[in-house]
Amino acid sequence: MFNREEAIIVENLTKIYKLYENPLDRVREAISFSRKKYHKEHYALDNISFKVSKGETVGVLGLNGSGKSTLLKIISGVLKPSKGKVSVNGKVSSILELGAGFNPEYTGIENIYLNGSLLGLTKKQIESNLDKIIKFADIGDFINYPVKLYSSGMYARLAFSVAINVDPDILVVDEALSVGDMYFQEKSFTKMKEFRRKNKTIFFVSHSISSVRNFCDRAIWLEKGKVKMDGQADVVCSEYQNYINSQKSRYLSVQRLNSNFLNKIYIKNVKTDKFLYTLDDDIYINIELEFNEYIKDYGIGVIIYDEQGNIVTLYNTVRDDIYFDKPIKSFCLKIPQNDFVKGTYYGSVIISDELSMFPYDRQDYVLEFQVENKKNKNGIPLAEGKFRSKHLWIY
Numbered sequence: 001m002f003n004r005e006e007a008i009i010v011e012n013l014t015k016i017y018k019l020y021e022n023p024l025d026r027v028r029e030a031i032s033f034s035r036k037k038y039h040k041e042h043y044a045l046d047n048i049s050f051k052v053s054k055g056e057t058v059g060v061l062g063l064n065g066s067g068k069s070t071l072l073k074i075i076s077g078v079l080k081p082s083k084g085k086v087s088v089n090g091k092v093s094s095i096l097e098l099g100a101g102f103n104p105e106y107t108g109i110e111n112i113y114l115n116g117s118l119l120g121l122t123k124k125q126i127e128s129n130l131d132k133i134i135k136f137a138d139i140g141d142f143i144n145y146p147v148k149l150y151s152s153g154m155y156a157r158l159a160f161s162v163a164i165n166v167d168p169d170i171l172v173v174d175e176a177l178s179v180g181d182m183y184f185q186e187k188s189f190t191k192m193k194e195f196r197r198k199n200k201t202i203f204f205v206s207h208s209i210s211s212v213r214n215f216c217d218r219a220i221w222l223e224k225g226k227v228k229m230d231g232q233a234d235v236v237c238s239e240y241q242n243y244i245n246s247q248k249s250r251y252l253s254v255q256r257l258n259s260n261f262l263n264k265i266y267i268k269n270v271k272t273d274k275f276l277y278t279l280d281d282d283i284y285i286n287i288e289l290e291f292n293e294y295i296k297d298y299g300i301g302v303i304i305y306d307e308q309g310n311i312v313t314l315y316n317t318v319r320d321d322i323y324f325d326k327p328i329k330s331f332c333l334k335i336p337q338n339d340f341v342k343g344t345y346y347g348s349v350i351i352s353d354e355l356s357m358f359p360y361d362r363q364d365y366v367l368e369f370q371v372e373n374k375k376n377k378n379g380i381p382l383a384e385g386k387f388r389s390k391h392l393w394i395y
Contacts, residue, residue, distance in 0.1 A: 005053050006054065006089060007053060007054045007056070007088070007090060007169070008075060008088055008170065008201070009052075009086070009087040009089075010048060010049055010071075010075075010086050011049050011085050011086075012048075012085075013045055013048050013071075013074065013085070014045055014048075014082050014083035015043070015044045015070050015079065015081055015225075016041050016044070016082040017042045018039040018040075018041060019040045019041070019042050025038035026039075043225045045067045045074075045081075046067075046224070046225040046226050047083075047226075048067075048225070048226060049227075050220065050227065050230055053201075054089075055199040055201060056201055056217055056218060057196055057202040057204065057215060057216045057217050058202070058203050058216060058218045058219070058220060059204050059206060059211070059212030059216035059219045060072075060222060061209065061212060061222070061236065062221060062222035062228075063223070065224075066225070067222045067224075067225040068174075068222055069096070072094065072172050072205055074086055075092070075094075075172055076092055076096065076172050089169075090169025090170050091119065091120065091166075091169045092119075092171075092172060093164070093168030093170070093171055093172070094163060094173070095156075095159050095163045095172070095173045095174060096172075102114070102158075105146055107144050108137070108139065108142060108143040108144065109130075111147055111162075112126065112133055112134075112158075115159075116129075116166060119166055119168070129165050129166060136160075136161040136164070136187070136191075137157045138157065139154050139158065142154060156184065160184075160188050164188075164191050164192075164195065169201060170200070170201040170203065172203045173192070173204045173205065174205045186358055189215075189355075193215075196215075202216075204216060209241055210237075210352075210356045210357075211358070212237055214318065214355045214357060215355055216233040217232075218231065218233055219232075219233040219240075220236070221236050221239070221240050241311070263292065263360050263361050264292050264360055265291055265293075265327075265351050265360040265361060266289070266351075266360070267289060267351060267361045267363050268288040268290045268329075269286075269288040270286070270288075270349050270363065270366045271286050272285055272369050274369075275368070275369055276369070276371075277340075277369060277370070277371045277372070278371070278374055279338065279339070279341070279371060279372070279374040279382060279383055279388065280337045280374055281337070281338055282335065283334070284333070285302060285335070285367065286330075286332050287300065287330075287331045287333070287349060288330055289327075289328070289329050289331070289351065290329065291327040291329070295327060296325050297353055298352065298354060298360065299318040299323075299353070300316070300317050300351055301314060301315065301316040301317070301349070301350040301356065302314065302315045302316075302333055302347055302349055302367075303347065303350070304345055305345065305347070306344075306386075307345075312340070312345065312387065313387075315333055315335075316356070318355065318356050339387055339388040339390060340387070340388070341371070341383045341384065341385060341388055342373040343371060344368065344369075344370050345367075345369055345371065346367060347366065347367030348362070348363065348364040348365055349363050349366060350362045350363075
């Protein structure tokens with residue numbers, strides 16, 4: 001039974017896929033008088049339950065194969081569950097993997113009508129939204145060509161445009177947005193922010209931890225078909241990031257700056273004031289930007305890694321509640337009296353929108369610097385471990 005404030009209810013949901021080693025095994029199983037099983041069962045989702053309130057923005061995290069896309073397909077009505085049930089209160093519009101709901105032989109316009117009818121719209125309702133769908137998709141004359149000729153970016157543009165412009169109560173978004181170009185991602189996320197301000201429900205799958213952390217109220221972490229964690233977005237994202245870091249072992253090297261000069265904002269130069277520092281030295285990281293358009297809704301982030309690729313710390317204007325009212329081309333991040341222990345460190349720089357939803361430009365491992373320890377009067381290092389914390393003895 002629905003509470004008026006609930007948009008989605010997932011109850012004991014299980015999805016099982018039958019895996020056959022040989023295509024003929026399907027036939028053998030179907031005609032077997034002994035009902036012998038020739039398949040193995042794979043649990044894409046294993047007895048999960050949760051509720052989503054109206055107006056809530058929920059992000060779903062998890063490695064490939066964790067069940068994220070399967071969950072979204074069941075909520076959207078594309079797949080049926082093996083066990084359990086999903087109840088949806090309101091009109092659902094979904095953007096799943098590329099091509100879902102499209103007939104490749106139909107033109108873009110014909111597919112708009114097809115998708116609209118699948119969403120329960122009448123022909124008159126579709127026609128009233130047609131111009132704004134075409135305008136938002138912005139694929140030019142290709143709107144009159146069969147979608148089998150489209151690039152993956154064109155597919156994504158058209159799918160998102162249809163889904164967002166039919167005024168749904170619940171928007172379900174898979175990773176399809178990641179295939180679009182930077183301009184498409186910017187426009188899409190801007191539209192999603194507008195959608196959120198209207199207190200609509202958004203169910204959002206992304207591999208971008210920062211997007212989920214900054215855009216969503218709540219996050220669900222799936223692992224091997226089960227809910228590993230469900231709670232406040234920043235808390236879940238922090239735990240998931242720690243898990244990701246523990247699973248990978250990267251050895252870093254400084255990369256050459258390779259900016260995209262066609263981006264609306266791009267990183268022109270990044271450098272530190274020197275290479276070798278001592279504990280307690282001030283560190284200055286100078287960042288130069290270039291603007292191809294007048295943009296003031298942006299943020300700057302710097303991530304510092306150790307030699308194993310673990311995140312040591314990060315600095316971000318969005319996190320620091322710093323917002324700009326004009327394009328600024330030159331920035332200096334000062335790290336006063338640094339607390340880094342002895343070692344080599346690397347840095348990445350990201351320019352994003354004001355919620356860190358999508359990057360205008362990102363340059364990974366473009367910084368490298370070293371820190372030497374400082375010793376006391378008896379020759380003992382002042383800091384050991386992973387990080388030195390400023391402190392004061394009171395007595």
